[in-house]
Amino acid sequence: MSKRIETTDLNVYYGSFRAVEDVTITIEPRSVTAFIGPSGCGKSTFLRTLNRMHEVIPGAHVEGEVLLDGENLYGPGVDPVRVRRQVGMVFQRPNPFPTMSIKENVLAGIRLNNKRMPKEDQDALVESSLRGANLWEEVKNRLELPGSGLSGGQQQRLCIARAIAMSPEVLLMDEPCSALDPISTLAIEDLIAELKQKYTIVIVTHNMQQAARVSDTTAFFNIAGTGAPGKLIEVGPTDKIFSAPDVQATEDYISGRFG
């Protein structure tokens, strides 16, 4: 249920603008990998190439390879829709579907894809996904109410439940806690620690403590200046990156001496 991601010399473009240059990285299964780096260095852009969400933006394209357990996501004949069913994503801002109830939101991956599922299985899936996202106790009595009526932190956990209900191989999270209070943040960090038993997790964060707390591996991205492409500077075990990084820029960024 969990796959390894490898990219080699990945270049990511918005039209003719190269936003990310030559990223080569291996993301281990059943582990948490954190992407850190200054704003605009291409973390979100790179993350979105891992489930082919990048190409949704008009003019955006990718050069290079992304291997999911050896299979190239950008190979000929690969269907992005199938890729996204294996690689789930949680966005920076919680985005539950406003027309759907809490329950329907969790089942969105199934309902929207017109898949049939017996009622009992649906209920079981809703419960297990919401439990998996640490939300079950809070919403079990109001599953039929709209998802947009929840608090921001609850909405974000609802989005996580929606993503894990698809039982993906990989879960990508783009600053999932940036709009949340410390308590909801903690709840989501606990959740990430649990989820990594089953999934490959990639998380983008601006919070150094968060990266240090939740991740096994940390990747530092940086940018030479405005208009220059973002690059992967250094990647390694989180302990090492935070205590003795190889590159000076990493140390400067982590210790706050950056820019």
Place this chain on the structure above:
Amino acid sequence: MTALSHAITQGSLTSGRLPKFATPVAAVAGAILGFALAVIFGGGNLGLAVLLAYLIFLVAMEIAARVIEGPRQAADRRARHLIVGAFLLALLPLASVIFEVLSKGMARFDIGFFTQSMRNVVGKGGGAVHAIYGTLYVTGMATLISVPIGLLTAIYLAEYGIRNRLSKAITFFVDVMTGVPSIVAGLFAYALMGLLVGPGTRSGFSGSIALSVLMIPVVVRSSEELLRLVPNELREAAYALGVPKWLTIVKVVLPTAISGLVSGVILAIARVIGETAPLLIAAGFTASLNNNLFANPMMTLPVFVFDSYAHPGTDVQAYWDRAWAGALTLILIVMLLNLIGRLIARRFAPKTR
């Protein structure tokens, strides 16, 4: 003046306030004065009286507010009173139309009007059932044609053809279509049916085509705007769940925008249901009920009103009464449509809470 207003202003954060009853008192005083002046100098002209009353009210409030409250509050009051004045002025024609249509239309707003046609009727009696049916058939068909075409075009423009050449061209032609005079739409439908079926063909369906030409651009424009309002985050949320684009549009984008889409369609219907000229040409007129959209002329309410008013027989009053009743019916149909649209919109609106 500043000295005076400072004298009244207490403290640095508080300022003098006009009492609540100042506005109604000024309005009544203005009205009395205005009417008195109009009677004395203008021979009791009502329009002049209202204008004078309004001006007196404005000046009185301006002076009072300036002296007691200061220049900023005075400007606020002035702007508010001007806006209310403009609003009432804009409301005037609407109120007058409704009053006129109601008072004159009630004379023939009876059962006979809704059960009889004009077949073999030359004087009193008769009704507009043929025109009411015709209007419902013709606009219904026009809606059936325009909504799919308009909505699909809007979906293409907003979801697929973003910034490409084809969508720019479509947008341009839709804009051109918006400006087509309605009589041209009627001539187009008449000519088209003339070519397809035979010269001189008039039918309800031709009328529907003429109305569609007018309706499609309205539907495209309003639907496109609404689809663009649907946040991109929702589309991305669906894509990230492995939902194909077309299912995302059908199951996420359209339901999110549905209430606005429905209102847009209703407005488009309301826009064309009162069209007279194109229907006169394309659908023609007749005195009897025609339940077949595809053959023979079909009467519609606007044409009925026009015809009764323009060509009254010997009993002029009977024709004019029917014309007003027809106009009243048309207004009621549009109001009913708006009501239904609102109910549908509320039923489907995204739930919050």
